[in-house]
Amino acid sequence: MGKTNPGNFFEDFAPGQQLVHATPRTLTEGDAALYTALYGSRFAVQSSASFAMAIGYPEAPLDDLLVFHVVFGKTVPDISLNAVANLGYARGRMGVPVYPGDTLRALSRVIGVKENSNGKTGVVYVNSVGLNQNDEVVVDFIRWVMVQKRDPAHPAPEPEIPDLPDRVAPEDLYLPEGLDPRGYDPELAGSAHFWEDYAVGERIDHGDGMTIEEAEHMMATRLWQNTAKVHFNQYEQAKGRFGRRLVYGGHVISLARALSFNGLGNAFRVAAINAGSHCNPTFAGDTIHAWSEVLERADLPADEGFGALRLRTIATKDRACADFPYRDEQGHIRPEVVLDLDYWVVMPKAEGK
Amino acid sequence: MGKTNPGNFFEDFAPGQQLVHATPRTLTEGDAALYTALYGSRFAVQSSASFAMAIGYPEAPLDDLLVFHVVFGKTVPDISLNAVANLGYARGRMGVPVYPGDTLRALSRVIGVKENSNGKTGVVYVNSVGLNQNDEVVVDFIRWVMVQKRDPAHPAPEPEIPDLPDRVAPEDLYLPEGLDPRGYDPELAGSAHFWEDYAVGERIDHGDGMTIEEAEHMMATRLWQNTAKVHFNQYEQAKGRFGRRLVYGGHVISLARALSFNGLGNAFRVAAINAGSHCNPTFAGDTIHAWSEVLERADLPADEGFGALRLRTIATKDRACADFPYRDEQGHIRPEVVLDLDYWVVMPKAEGK
Amino acid sequence: MGKTNPGNFFEDFAPGQQLVHATPRTLTEGDAALYTALYGSRFAVQSSASFAMAIGYPEAPLDDLLVFHVVFGKTVPDISLNAVANLGYARGRMGVPVYPGDTLRALSRVIGVKENSNGKTGVVYVNSVGLNQNDEVVVDFIRWVMVQKRDPAHPAPEPEIPDLPDRVAPEDLYLPEGLDPRGYDPELAGSAHFWEDYAVGERIDHGDGMTIEEAEHMMATRLWQNTAKVHFNQYEQAKGRFGRRLVYGGHVISLARALSFNGLGNAFRVAAINAGSHCNPTFAGDTIHAWSEVLERADLPADEGFGALRLRTIATKDRACADFPYRDEQGHIRPEVVLDLDYWVVMPKAEGK
Structure with missing residues (x-):
């Protein structure tokens, strides 16, 4: 009984709450090939080990957006399975490069909630982080989604809306070490x-x-x-x-x-x-x-x-x-x-x- | 002349016959990525090397059904190219785990034949085995198919129907060694x-x-x-x-x-x-x-x-x-x-x- | 301004001209798996490391046509983005085998041009070469394409049509070394x-x-x-x-x-x-x-x-x-x-x- 995942509803989220997302994923050259087949990407650093090594990478890194999608995907069963709409992204920073063989997992923290005036839905703000097998951050981003309430009669929480920066400041951008x-x-x-x-x-x-x-x-x-x-x-x-x-x-x-x-x-x-x-x-x-x-x-x-x-x-x-x-x-x-x-x-x- | 494979017909099969199937196949991380893309599988052992290693696998094994499909596929040109219907499976046991880099090949033995009363088709029972490059069994299963006769005038063979167990007994299930x-x-x-x-x-x-x-x-x-x-x-x-x-x-x-x-x-x-x-x-x-x-x-x-x-x-x-x-x-x-x-x-x- | 690639037009090509094509590409087992998924190829040498090694390859090579397509693809942005038609291939020779992990790049030399009588298009003959990371030739071929003129008023060049052999002579076919x-x-x-x-x-x-x-x-x-x-x-x-x-x-x-x-x-x-x-x-x-x-x-x-x-x-x-x-x-x-x-x-x- 109750063995399937119904997803979380609006009243299941509270600021400060931590979520450990399921299904760690080892990324491989197979994912890189599929990324090329699906999008036809031609950026040389991701396409060629020789090119990547010529500017200081140890090998060709995986596409940054591939990393983003994988980490985002892990958050879906817990954050947005009952989402009405994916409202926005903010302060998404890419971290250390990800290479074939790295294993990614994802964590999220609820940083804001606000019930909508209709009493049926609310907005949840989460900060999600993707980590590799060495616990290094590969991506760190905020998103907010409109989520259904399980029970419209459930009382509205105290609204809490995080400060969302317009942009990541240039001084906070991460450049992989050793690039030339x-x-x-x-x-x-x-x-x-x-x-x-x-x-x-x-x-x-x-x-x-x-x-x-x-x-x-x-x-x-x-x-x-x-x-x-x-x-x-x-x-x-x-x-x-x-x-x-x-x-x-x-x-x-x-x-x-x-x-x-x-x-x-x-x-x-x-x-x-x-x-x-x-x-x-x-x-x-x-x-x-x-x-x-x-x-x-x-x-x-x-x-x-x-x-x-x-x-x-x-x-x-x-x-x-x-x-x-x-x-x-x-x-x-x-x-x-x-x-x-x-x-x-x-x-x-x-x-x- | 006659260089293409017409497949076997009902009268080509006899109990005890051994078939060596073509096209050995080295499975890779590319196959694993495609499996994920095609089915969206989320079982953590197959998805994550870290997770698999935490319970004693040396690395993430390939999906058991991927192994089954590859071995099954090899049997098709010899067993079921002229099949009218794939009637059933029985006693399919998964063997040693398969990892990227392993090379699989397939063998079959005919274990039963029975001509249908219409004289145009018959049922063939085969036991197919998939082996890795070390000759370890990766999967071993029985299937039976209805196959067309090449020549309806060909006399019916002595019917031979194998005993098909309802299920694999629990004591015959194989668990990879060293799991914890x-x-x-x-x-x-x-x-x-x-x-x-x-x-x-x-x-x-x-x-x-x-x-x-x-x-x-x-x-x-x-x-x-x-x-x-x-x-x-x-x-x-x-x-x-x-x-x-x-x-x-x-x-x-x-x-x-x-x-x-x-x-x-x-x-x-x-x-x-x-x-x-x-x-x-x-x-x-x-x-x-x-x-x-x-x-x-x-x-x-x-x-x-x-x-x-x-x-x-x-x-x-x-x-x-x-x-x-x-x-x-x-x-x-x-x-x-x-x-x-x-x-x-x-x-x-x-x-x- | 002018940062996108408009491709070359007929009047941009001249015999003797050398072109270095963009986007070197490291091929992997992921590409091999996709090749199998897309075409269902069953040649045992490319399918099985064990089979390939049994006749002297160090591992399973990538499909020859996969190599051809990748090198051909690199030439498209410079040669045929404004092509009206891909007219033909000649003297295409496969070179050293390509293995997962090899990085390919492509060069072309213009070997002929001939404006069409309509003054709007012309035929360009190029010899394209694919090289691996050790500068060994993996494929070397001629193709000719009909390309639009940017400006119909541009004067026609002196026609130059290369000799195109009917076939590669058997003595010029390359067999990988050490095969048995x-x-x-x-x-x-x-x-x-x-x-x-x-x-x-x-x-x-x-x-x-x-x-x-x-x-x-x-x-x-x-x-x-x-x-x-x-x-x-x-x-x-x-x-x-x-x-x-x-x-x-x-x-x-x-x-x-x-x-x-x-x-x-x-x-x-x-x-x-x-x-x-x-x-x-x-x-x-x-x-x-x-x-x-x-x-x-x-x-x-x-x-x-x-x-x-x-x-x-x-x-x-x-x-x-x-x-x-x-x-x-x-x-x-x-x-x-x-x-x-x-x-x-x-x-x-x-x-x-």
């Missing part, structure tokens, strides 16, 4: 443009488009052991609001990041996710395009010849991005915008070479 | 329920549903190098009885097993397949749900703190399992039931911890 | 037919058919980091000539090669691609069948018990190959033929055993 840009070969990387070449306010249409298939987003989402039901069960979804399976938002993030190679080919590391919103739902059959704007340019704490760019990447469905679609004249996000992601990437500096 | 439940962390495994917590007769609705896509079942079936034509060739199948490609029955077994994590999260090893029936065909677009009943609880021969549960897992298509669908009022298996699997799993005992 | 056919087990390989058993002019219908799904060809093409837009963007393709995404021609080559196992099971190595033509477009939903003709039988330079067969393999869509479809009565290639591939394979000799 002098070994960075821009010809092999596929881009001649270094950190200094990007100006704040500059916009880049990444040009290409990628159509999503059901088999692809489900394989990806299962690979991250993410159990959110909306992605997998067409029989149930057919009865729901959209009549369709929803694509995991992280799948769109990875597609947009892979598309961004065309224009940001030297942005070899995602260092932080400052904020993110899945503005509209994505379904199989949608074709994703993306464009980016440079929001900020910053030095890194230990400047070893690398700098940080803060980007906004917008992904659309069934809409090319030559005119940088984002908000309409009333200031509303356009219905074809499916992702609004604010994040930091690391690039070699031309002067460091 | 004291390192088993139920929080990381995602389930607080140990062997003692399951009662004979208990039923568990695994809750979740998973929709199958053509690309998924074909990728899986090719990964097992299973060549049965009905899974791959829509051009031919369009002319046939269903008009569709059939999903490999083993794909449904793996989906049901992955779904069963929700309620059986500590059932970290499939130790035996007692019997199995693909009751109705499964097609792409079908959503699979599953439920299980505990049939029997048994000690293991070398009780090192682990026990065995005999389960019946039923998988359905386009039908939730909250009411445990199985047979209708006339005792017939319901048309939405696609799998009826009787098998043994191993779980840590609470007392062993 | 005495360890080759035909029973495990799945074919009793050796080099001597194939006669020039012999035709083999490979029998089986394989239906292509969108998710499959896109996953494959992304795995090779091939960026040609026609394969991925349904939103754009819907407006185009076919209204559909085109399947990468190399996907069909790999499917045909995998199907050819049934009849050519001992052809364990593709040694050269003499010529190839994607005669008609392939789309998802098409079912591929294949047949082969033996064009030539040759000894290898260092005869260590292996011989070479020159084959023509024809792949069709939605058409079985029992009657060896190829040209119609007017000598035109039939509309259901999608591939005409002329290549050399290596087989053990019976006498060498």
Whole structure:
């Protein structure tokens, strides 16, 4: 009796609560190959051991977003199985690089709760941390989700809303130790443009488009052991609001990041996710395009010849991005915008070479 | 001339005959990653090297069903290329664990034949064995298939039907050596329920549903190098009885097993397949749900703190399992039931911890 | 500004020009597993480390066509992003075997240009070479593509058309060093037919058919980091000539090669691609069948018990190959033929055993 996981409901969460998430996961070269097959990523550091070693990595690290998805996936059964909506991300920092053979696990702490006025749902804020087998942090992020109450009669808790920084401060960005840009070969990387070449306010249409298939987003989402039901069960979804399976938002993030190679080919590391919103739902059959704007340019704490760019990447469905679609004249996000992601990437500096 | 494999027909089989199957296969971390992508399995022993090592494995073993599918796949070109139906499984025992880098091959022995009264087909019983590169048995099972005769005029052989045990006896279940439940962390495994917590007769609705896509079942079936034509060739199948490609029955077994994590999260090893029936065909677009009943609880021969549960897992298509669908009022298996699997799993005992 | 890659146009190419292609790629067991999942290949040397080592390989090599696709994919952003058509291949020689862990990169040299009489397009001939991390050649081939001019007013260059050999001469075929056919087990390989058993002019219908799904060809093409837009963007393709995404021609080559196992099971190595033509477009939903003709039988330079067969393999869509479809009565290639591939394979000799 009661052996299946019903997930947590709003009244199960309280500030300060700690959650140990299930299913540690050893990542391998198999995951890296699937990541390439699913997204077509071409960043040279993750693609080539030789290239990675030339700038000081011991081998090719796994993609930063792969790490994010795996840690995120582990939090789903405890945090968002009964979620109505995934509302946002904040202060997501990538930690030590993850290599094939590393085993990741995830912990979360509840940092805020606020019941909605309808008395049926509430917002839960959690800080989730992914750790490797040496207990080193590989990713550390906040997200908040709207969760159903089990019992609408349950009294509302004292509201507690955490301070959410607009962005990770550049001095808090982590650069793996021992990296040296002098070994960075821009010809092999596929881009001649270094950190200094990007100006704040500059916009880049990444040009290409990628159509999503059901088999692809489900394989990806299962690979991250993410159990959110909306992605997998067409029989149930057919009865729901959209009549369709929803694509995991992280799948769109990875597609947009892979598309961004065309224009940001030297942005070899995602260092932080400052904020993110899945503005509209994505379904199989949608074709994703993306464009980016440079929001900020910053030095890194230990400047070893690398700098940080803060980007906004917008992904659309069934809409090319030559005119940088984002908000309409009333200031509303356009219905074809499916992702609004604010994040930091690391690039070699031309002067460091 | 005659260089392609026409498969064996009923009259090609005789009791005592030995078959050496082609295409040995080295399994790798790539296969493990694809298994996760295809089924979303979350059993911690197979997912995490750290978790596996904590209970005495040298590293994370490959999924038991992955091993079964690979060995089964090797038998297809010789046993079931001309099969009309895959009738059943019996006495399937898992042997030594398989790790990335191991190379598997398969042998079969014909243990029974019986021509059908129509004179056009017959039933062949085979005992198939999978071996690793050290000639250790990794899986050993019986299956029987209905096979076409090449020539209906060929005289019927003396019927010979092997004794098929209802189940593998608990004392014949193999537990990998050196396992110790004291390192088993139920929080990381995602389930607080140990062997003692399951009662004979208990039923568990695994809750979740998973929709199958053509690309998924074909990728899986090719990964097992299973060549049965009905899974791959829509051009031919369009002319046939269903008009569709059939999903490999083993794909449904793996989906049901992955779904069963929700309620059986500590059932970290499939130790035996007692019997199995693909009751109705499964097609792409079908959503699979599953439920299980505990049939029997048994000690293991070398009780090192682990026990065995005999389960019946039923998988359905386009039908939730909250009411445990199985047979209708006339005792017939319901048309939405696609799998009826009787098998043994191993779980840590609470007392062993 | 101008940070995205617009690709090269016809007037950007000149004979003698050297191109260093981006995105070196470390191939792994993950790629090998995906290759099996996508094509169902069953050649024992690539499938089994034990089998490969028995004939002198240090471990199982990656599939020759996987190597070809990866190197080809690297050339796309520089050579064929603005291609109207991929016109042909010539003199493609496979070099040293590639093993998991090897890192490949690609270089090309322009060896010919000829503007078309319409003044809008031209043909570019390139010789592309794939190298491993030790600068050993893994594949070396010529292809020619029709490319758009950026500016139709740009003056036509002096035409220069390279000599293209009909075939790679048998004495130029490379056999990995140290191979010994005495360890080759035909029973495990799945074919009793050796080099001597194939006669020039012999035709083999490979029998089986394989239906292509969108998710499959896109996953494959992304795995090779091939960026040609026609394969991925349904939103754009819907407006185009076919209204559909085109399947990468190399996907069909790999499917045909995998199907050819049934009849050519001992052809364990593709040694050269003499010529190839994607005669008609392939789309998802098409079912591929294949047949082969033996064009030539040759000894290898260092005869260590292996011989070479020159084959023509024809792949069709939605058409079985029992009657060896190829040209119609007017000598035109039939509309259901999608591939005409002329290549050399290596087989053990019976006498060498």
